[in-house]
Amino acid sequence: MLLTLAYGIACMHEWSLADSIVRDLLNVSANRGRCIKQVIVTVGELIQLDHEILRFALEQASKGTQLDEAEYKIVEQKASFSCNNCGRVWGFKDIEASLIKTFGEENPMHFIPDAVQAFVRCPSCGSPDFETPKGRDVSFSYIEEGS
Amino acid sequence: MSDINVFTAYAKRQLEGIDRIVLVASGKGGVGKSVVAALMGLLLSRRGHTVGILDIDLHGPAIPLLLGLSGRELEEDQRGIQPPERGGVKVMSLGLFLGSGSAPIRGSYKSRIIGEMLGITRWGRLDFLICDTPSGTGDELLEIVRTARIKIGALVITTPSKLSISVTERLIDALHLMRVPLIGVLENMSEGKTCLVQGLAEAREIRYLGAIPFDPNFEGAAGDTVAMIGSKLATKLENACLSSVESFKYHEVIK
Numbered sequence: 001m002l003l004t005l006a007y008g009i010a011c012m013h014e015w016s017l018a019d020s021i022v023r024d025l026l027n028v029s030a031n032r033g034r035c036i037k038q039v040i041v042t043v044g045e046l047i048q049l050d051h052e053i054l055r056f057a058l059e060q061a062s063k064g065t066q067l068d069e070a071e072y073k074i075v076e077q078k079a080s081f082s083c084n085n086c087g088r089v090w091g092f093k094d095i096e097a098s099l100i101k102t103f104g105e106e107n108p109m110h111f112i113p114d115a116v117q118a119f120v121r122c123p124s125c126g127s128p129d130f131e132t133p134k135g136r137d138v139s140f141s142y143i144e145e146g147s
Numbered sequence: 148m149s150d151i152n153v154f155t156a157y158a159k160r161q162l163e164g165i166d167r168i169v170l171v172a173s174g175k176g177g178v179g180k181s182v183v184a185a186l187m188g189l190l191l192s193r194r195g196h197t198v199g200i201l202d203i204d205l206h207g208p209a210i211p212l213l214l215g216l217s218g219r220e221l222e223e224d225q226r227g228i229q230p231p232e233r234g235g236v237k238v239m240s241l242g243l244f245l246g247s248g249s250a251p252i253r254g255s256y257k258s259r260i261i262g263e264m265l266g267i268t269r270w271g272r273l274d275f276l277i278c279d280t281p282s283g284t285g286d287e288l289l290e291i292v293r294t295a296r297i298k299i300g301a302l303v304i305t306t307p308s309k310l311s312i313s314v315t316e317r318l319i320d321a322l323h324l325m326r327v328p329l330i331g332v333l334e335n336m337s338e339g340k341t342c343l344v345q346g347l348a349e350a351r352e353i354r355y356l357g358a359i360p361f362d363p364n365f366e367g368a369a370g371d372t373v374a375m376i377g378s379k380l381a382t383k384l385e386n387a388c389l390s391s392v393e394s395f396k397y398h399e400v401i402k
Contacts (some may be wrong), residue, residue: 016226016266019159063398109246111228111267114259115205115241118250129200 014049018057020066021140028142029066035145038071044135045079045092046113070142079135081120085127092135094123158265158294159348161227164272165199167397170291170301170327172279174314176282179335180304181209181383182365184279185236187302187392188214190236190385196274199230199237203261204281206250208242215370216243227269234372239268257286265294275392283314284321290358292325298397302388303332303353306345319351326401333360333388357387 029036043049051074058072079092100108108119113136117128192198202210214233222229230237262314280288300309302323326400331354334344348355
């Protein structure tokens with residue numbers, strides 16, 4: 001049985017995120033009395049996490065626990081933006097170069113992705129008033145033993 | 148679907164080393180709330196406490212400027228950010244990321260930003276976390292009260308103007324509804340006429356902490372923690388309310 005946990009999550013560094021996910025998975029596993037064999041982590045593009053570091057951190061955090069044998073798969077959710085002023089819809093690739101040029105590789109959205117309106121402007125009209133319906137969250141699904 | 152909120156959970160874990168939160172709140176802007184928050188942090192640190200300031204005034208973060216943190220001085224490790232320090236006070240503010248840029252942020256994002264700021268900041272052990280809140284009773288105040296399941300108290304700042312007092316009444320009523328313990332109300336920029344704010348305190352059955360006059364020389368001290376703590380304003384603030392802040396019976400918000 002494929003079970004899904006989806007919730008809004010703020011930016012955390014890879015190790016902190018891995019720690020939180022493993023804690024929550026262990027709680028779920030204990031509550032349900034079932035072992036988890038596979039975990040699919042969907043990471044919003046805006047959070048700019050290193051997937052390999054995240055996978056390694058998840059595996060390390062799982063060692064010696066009920067999740068020791070679990071397989072982790074990381075999937076990216078592409079970010080999308082929608083301007084409330086002119087209606088333009090764009091993706092992260094449209095603004096990534098200017099973001100890095102202004103702030104460098106360690107740009108603020110790596111730490112606080114929901115402050116995106118403070119750091120990004122609509123590439124068409126320059127407005128800071130836009131929505132970010134996708135790409136800000138982290139969610140995970142898991143498959144239990146015997147499913 | 149589960150209802151687990153991981154960022155709130157992680158923010159709470161980062162708060163585990165913090166003993167007390169002091170919410171510095173006001174009904175209206177421009178009453179000197181950020182100055183009080185910054186000075187209080189410095190004064191508590193001088194008295195030997197471990198102190199942090201969380202600046203959640205997202206649209207107008209003033210704490211970095213007041214404490215002389217003008218640029219990004221953030222140390223990152225794999226588990227978060229070590230907050231920069233000035234005058235013995237650790238600081239986290241959106242202003243540290245914005246620089247001089249503006250922050251036109253919609254309400255739906257604000258709660259998450261506060262959770263993110265709490266989640267990424269490695270406060271360590273603190274006796275006091277002072278929270279400089281934006282004026283009013285919006286997302287920011289609601290979110291910090293909701294997230295901080297530790298001992299908390301609110302220090303309300305007002306000037307003696309009828310306009311400020313009328314809005315302060317609404318703030319106090321909201322804090323009562325949210326069951327936030329109230330340290331008291333401090334009259335700032337006083338002109339010597341204390342009866343209005345005292346009357347407010349009596350009517351709302353909260354402690355009147357005293358009156359602090361406007362200090363025209365403080366502007367020159369802003370940004371210099373040594374000059375700030377040596378100012379007349381700092382002395383007045385320390386005399387008026389610091390002991391109350393230290394000795395108040397903080398407790399968790401009653402559910």
